[in-house]
Amino acid sequence: MTHEFDKGYWQQHWQQGNGAAMSGSAPNPYLAREIRDLVPGTALDAGCGAGAEAIWLAARGWDVTAVDISAEALAQAAARAAEGGTPDGVRWLEADLSSWQPDGRFDLVTTHYAHPAVAQLAFYERVATWVAPGGTLLIVGHLHHEGGQGQDHAQGESQGHGQGHGHGHGHGHGHGERHEEQRHQQEPPSEASVRAADVRALLPDAEWDVVTAEEGQRTMTVPDGREVVLHDVVVRAIRTS
Numbered sequence: 001m002t003h004e005f006d007k008g009y010w011q012q013h014w015q016q017g018n019g020a021a022m023s024g025s026a027p028n029p030y031l032a033r034e035i036r037d038l039v040p041g042t043a044l045d046a047g048c049g050a051g052a053e054a055i056w057l058a059a060r061g062w063d064v065t066a067v068d069i070s071a072e073a074l075a076q077a078a079a080r081a082a083e084g085g086t087p088d089g090v091r092w093l094e095a096d097l098s099s100w101q102p103d104g105r106f107d108l109v110t111t112h113y114a115h116p117a118v119a120q121l122a123f124y125e126r127v128a129t130w131v132a133p134g135g136t137l138l139i140v141g142h143l144h145h146e147g148g149q150g151q152d153h154a155q156g157e158s159q160g161h162g163q164g165h166g167h168g169h170g171h172g173h174g175h176g177e178r179h180e181e182q183r184h185q186q187e188p189p190s191e192a193s194v195r196a197a198d199v200r201a202l203l204p205d206a207e208w209d210v211v212t213a214e215e216g217q218r219t220m221t222v223p224d225g226r227e228v229v230l231h232d233v234v235v236r237a238i239r240t241s
Helices: 007-015 018-022 028-034 050-058 073-082 118-130 175-186 194-200
Strands: 040-046 063-068 088-096 105-114 131-143 210-220 226-237
Touching: 007 018, 007 028, 028 050, 028 105, 028 226, 040 050, 050 063, 050 073, 050 088, 050 105, 073 088, 088 105, 088 194, 088 226, 105 118, 118 131, 131 194, 131 210, 194 226
Parallel strands: 040 063, 040 105, 063 088, 105 131
Antiparallel strands: 131 226, 210 226
């Protein structure tokens, strides 16, 4: 199934509670693992969804700009930040990441499972241009499987992005479709998935030092207690020029 990950798609997704229901308060674990040794500076969370990553970064001294196409996702993220005592630590910005351009570049650009209304690899290539020299790019995406069904996805924009993002997957099916929902959660749409080698190929050796380029899986417990296996791609690189 082919999706148009546009503003209408993600706004409906968040209004229906699909992202919030599957998103926890903790940030994506790859974020903490990959950037824990970095000196805080300016950061862009591209497709911030419910805001877990942006809030986590701000709490550790980063000056964060968090962008999502969905006003509903941003409202939920801002409310979460206020509840956690960091209402001024993040600038929440509603924008379409497939056309938006920042005013400058960032020390850290990160995106977690964001699905804009452009090809997935083209999106990653786009956000890479927003990293300042010496800065870090961290991409966490869905792993592409040969012969995958391209199932429906609900998202980071946290965890979703024209953009949606998200820790979670699934579109809130009825109780009689529980098994089907779990299958959807495990297999995102094929057009929203990539391979680590393809992301790596976007980053020329003359401009980037690729530190991490891996594929793996992890288990996440969703609010109703079920465990969902996520198949991930993680790429971290430092811009050298």
